[in-house]
Amino acid sequence: MEKNHYLIQGALCQCKFSEKPQTDELQVKAQSKHFANDLQGKDKPIATDKDIGKTMKKNTFGNCTLQPSSNGNLPCQTVITQWTGFYEKTVLSNGGKILLESSMAGCAIGGPNCIVVKDHGQTPEMAEQIEDSNPEILHEIFPCVDFYDLNNKSLMIEN
Known part of the structure; x- marks a missing residue:
């Protein structure tokens, strides 16, 4: 397709x-x-x-x-x-x-x-499953984002 x-x-x-x-x-x-x-x-x-x-x-x-x-x-x-x-x-x-x-x-x-x-x-919307993901793997996929601190408010996207 x-x-x-x-x-x-x-x-x-x-x-x-x-x-x-x-x-x-x-x-x-x-x-x-x-x-x-x-x-x-x-x-x-x-x-x-x-x-x-x-x-x-x-x-x-x-x-x-x-x-x-x-x-x-x-x-x-x-x-x-x-x-x-x-x-x-x-x-x-x-x-x-x-x-x-x-x-x-x-x-x-x-x-x-x-x-x-x-x-x-x-x-596009990010699934909640990202919270259970390995930060090292996420860093390989998204190198510009620090996923080690998932509670960081700067990562949040407001609707």
């Missing part, structure tokens, strides 16, 4: 036909058993090609340039009809194939591949 992240709940998408570029968050509704980038396995389900219909948080990308009217462009009403560019080699328990950051979606107005992914939704 090429370097491509899985899409998860919260991935940001954008329509090519939006009057002003706006993003909306993908909401995974087609499955609730498989998670990525989520230590607890409850907040970030993996998106699949089965996530069609009204699967965006706001279900709009603003005004749609393909729907002109006498008062300006009509508001977009996002309804995903299909996904392309998904990972073919893995099928999840819902029969869906995993969406990637290179995947694209289509809608009834904009046609195929009019919706692109702007952000896959995954965020």
Whole structure:
């Protein structure tokens, strides 16, 4: 597989036909058993090609340039009809194939591949397991960080 992240709940998408570029968050509704980038396995389900219909948080990308009217462009009403560019080699328990950051979606107005992914939704986070790790090995991997004092506040990253 090429370097491509899985899409998860919260991935940001954008329509090519939006009057002003706006993003909306993908909401995974087609499955609730498989998670990525989520230590607890409850907040970030993996998106699949089965996530069609009204699967965006706001279900709009603003005004749609393909729907002109006498008062300006009509508001977009996002309804995903299909996904392309998904990972073919893995099928999840819902029969869906995993969406990637290179995947694209289509809608009834904009046609195929009019919706692109702007952000896959995954965020890097350090697991708590690092506290049990050998400081010498960690120093080999991260030579600029002193892991001998894991209680040192300067190592903490505030959210």
